[in-house]
Amino acid sequence: MAAQETVDHKYVYDFAEGNMDLKDLLGGKGANLAEMTNLGLPVPPGFTITTEACKAYLATGEEPDGLAGQIAAHLSSLESAMGKRLGDPQDPLLVSVRSGAKFSMPGMMETVLNVGLNDRSVVGLSAQAGGNDRFAWDSYRRLIQMFGKTVCEVPGEEFEHALDDAKRAKGTTNDLDLDAEDLRGLVDSYKKIFSKHTGREFPQEPREQLDLAIRAVFESWNADRAVLYRRQERIPADLGTAVNVVAMVFGNLGPDSGTGVAFTRDPGSGAQGIYGDYLANAQGEDVVAGIRNTVPLQELEQLDKKSYDQLLAFMARLEEHYKDLCDIEFTIERGKLWMLQTRVGKRTAAAAFVIAGQLVDEGLIDLDEALHRVNGAQLAQLMFPRFQLDHEFQPVAKGIGASPGAASGKVVFTSARAVELAGEGESVILVRRETNPDDLNGMIASKGILTSRGGKTSHAAVVARGMGKTCVSGADELEVNVPAKKFTVAGQTVTEGDIVSIDGTTGKVYLGEVPVMPSEVVQYFEGSVDPEHIDNALVRAVHRIMTHADATRRLAVRTNADTGADAARARRFGAEGIGLCRTEHMFLGDRRELVERLILARTDDERDGALAALLPLQRADFEEIFREMDGLPVTVRLIDPPLHEFLPPLEQLAVNVAVAQERGEDVAKEEALLAAVRRMHEENPMLGLRGVRLGLVIPGLFAMQVRAIAEAAVTVARGGAVAKPEIMVPLVGAVQELETVRAEAEKIIAEVVRDSGVEVLIGTMIEVPRAALTAGQIAEAAQFFSFGTNDLTQMAWGFSRDDVEGAFFWRYLELGIFGISPFESIDRDGVGRLVRIAAEEGRAARPGLKLGVCGEHGGDPDSVHFFHEVGLDYVSCSPFRVPVARLEAGRAVIETDGSDSR
Helix, strand or coil: HHHHHHHHHHEEEEECCCCCCCCHHHHHHHHHHHHHHHHHHCCCEEEECCHHHHHHHHHHHHCCCCHHHHHHHHHHHHHHHHHHHHCCCCCCEEEEEEECCCCCCCCCEEEEEEECCCCCHHHHHHHHHHCHHHHHHHHHHHHHHHHHHHHHHCCHHHHHHHHHHHHHCHHHHHHHHHHHHHHHHHHHHHHHHHHHHHHCCCCCCCCCHHHHHHHHHHCCCCCCHHHHHHHCCCCCCCCCCCEEEEEECCCCCCCCEEEEEEEEEECCCCCCEEEEEEEEECCCHHHHHHCCCEEHHHHHHHHHHHHHHHHHHHHHHHHHHHCCEEEEEEEEECEEEEEEEEEEEEHHHHHHHHHHHHHCCCCCCCCHHHHHHHHHHHHHHHHCEEECCCCCCCCCCCEEEECCEEEEEEEEEEEHHHHHHHHHCCHHHHEEECHHHHHHHHHCCCCEEEEECCCCCCHHHHHHHHHHHEEECCCCCEEEEEECCCEEECCCEEEEECEEEEECCCCCCEECCCCCECCCCHHHCCCCCCCCHHCHHHHHHHHHHHHHHHCCCEEEEEECCHHHHHHHHHHCCCCEEEEEEHHHHHHHHHHHHHHHHHHHHCCCCHHHHHHHHHHHHHHHHHHHHHHHHHEEEEEEEECCCCCHHHHCCCCHHHHHHHHHHCCCCCCCCHHHHHHHHHHHHCCCHHHHHCHHHHHHHHCHHHHHHHHHHHHHHHHHHCCCCEEEEEEEECCCCHHHHHHHHHHHHHHHHHHHHHHCCCCCEEEEEEEHHHHHHHHHHHHHCCCEEEHHHHHHHHHHCCHHHHHHHHHHHHHHHHHHCCCCCCCCCCCCCHHHHHHHHHHHHHHHHHCCEEECCCHHHHHHHHHHHHHHHHHCCEEEECCCHHHHHHHHHHHHHHHCHHHHHH
């Protein structure tokens, strides 16, 4: 029975059977082809092989039972609909075989066009085209090239070299100048290349071509570049890809044919208008491959007004239907417009905000949906600096601004070199004639991408936009010579290692490093730009969506700040308090001498004297911070790291003392210091005498800090401001530790604040796994918890963050053990579970317990959503990430609590 169920399983769907909601099964491309078919748009007939078939094939290495028969049945229906048979010598049906995963992965998986052509059907194809031999042989050479590279792993450059040889022999640089005889000779050359690398002749049986192409698309799901792209974009690895088999329509039949890509709005800026590229007498891959520079889509109106007008009508209909920016691929075959694909288009961060606002204005979506469609990573991109240009910086070339940003770096010409230099800490700009999917590693490693070919829809442009990388494409003034590792422009030669700067908004290219200036979005957050009175669509859109996020979110957003200046900036960025004020930063600089006095103290009087000298300095620091955060809570963490971190390293100090002794110098003080450092030396100081342990072992240390905090709060309150101090005890693992510190602190606070009206809370940092597991006990002595997820992650995993990220995390990411570093985004299953346990048990013991997080995860978008789900009251992050956390806290409500309302 089980075998029969497998055979009967439906693995193949005709386009008319699907719809846009079946992306899990049909992939994005198949679902959208089905949707356009159902809308009555002119889509070539075809069928989709499901992602389930792909997953079954990848699991066993064999096609699932029943798949071959279902393909045959749907192929027969396709042949009937077209009135042609696959590969028929007189009147051949040709098909394309294309990948189509649930999530768009541009160029990462395989496509084979013109399947069904062979030595006999190429003659029939010519007859179909009215005796157009050139078209037929051009299509055949494309099939051998794509099939060879995709299905049989023939090196693609060998085909490219053969094409270059044919053009040189013809005395041209344009493949359109090759005639039928030239292309017939090229087919022979391609066949020899295929046979040399595969040990067999190019397959002549059309169904064999089809089956092998389908298998190649399945297998491309696990190709290195696809795996890398999924990891970069956080796409799950177990989805598989669908395969779309579509009747071929031809844009390379002559000047009345062509192919193009269109966007319903500018994917770079979000501006409304007509955006896209068109290439006459070409097949679809020519546009994205950048082998010839395209013309702007508007020029199609002069070439073929009927098709142009029809295309604009379809674009408007699709955007209204999908309620979003649509990315459309089309082909015109002798004046007949065919729609080959549509999808919700990739866009830059700026375009994402602008388009979301536009669609709200047009009544297509509401503000909740607009908030859902942008994210914190995009907002962070908008806060990066831009070039500060003056008369000294003149561009040497101008291409197409394909993905905004300002990037400077050393020129490299290969993906491998980009990865190598980036690994050494260098900023690099990858320069190519045009990128291809094999360049993905280098694109990820680079600050920006510069190409001499292609347009806004080329591979470089689409992938760069998806990754948020700066990209300038189609800078055809550049003569790029990859083997020689150089390019020439404006009479100058730029070699590998030279520095260039590229502007992905204007498309301009500069020699040398151009200085940068703050973005207008940062200026807005700092209050120097009024969003209501500025002609800047981006700033207005950011303001509008941020306002809605603030009105929607439940989580408060605080900042990590240790100085008045940091506190002031964070408050301008929208921080609602300080979630972490690190006091150890206040012991650095010219105060190190006082710390040395404290450590070297041999008597109570000496120690008390050092603490007394530190007290007014600490108090002044806190006063400044409390004034800046007037009316907002400030969580002050008592000193956390081991004291020896404030002293010279043991090895350095020992050498200095030995050298001074050799010179006969007086080193009594240095010897005492060296003895103290040796006495305090620990093999693993992060698990040693630090945090609450230090406060319990060094009498008066925590007491001095508590007094400084309380006295500063009272001074500020008497000056008319409102101070809301919260004292946080670090590294607590047992409630008894906190009880001991709290008892001493409460006595000092009661003595200092008296009738000032100042209230001081006392809580703890949950950063030791035992604290999380005994949170119910600890909550009885704590008025708040703040999760220190940096240390909690280190201790839960047994990782030293300072050591492991460069040592082996890269390998863990490569092997898929991590999807992302647990220090970057919270490990929900392990560390996250500790947070959840502590939150639940802490609140069970003390219902009013305030809960926050102050580790780096407080500004990570995905982690913010987790903290919302767990029920924390606030997140705290660096000042620059405050807007990101505000946005994501709003999105967390929409996506977690309000998903049914969208």
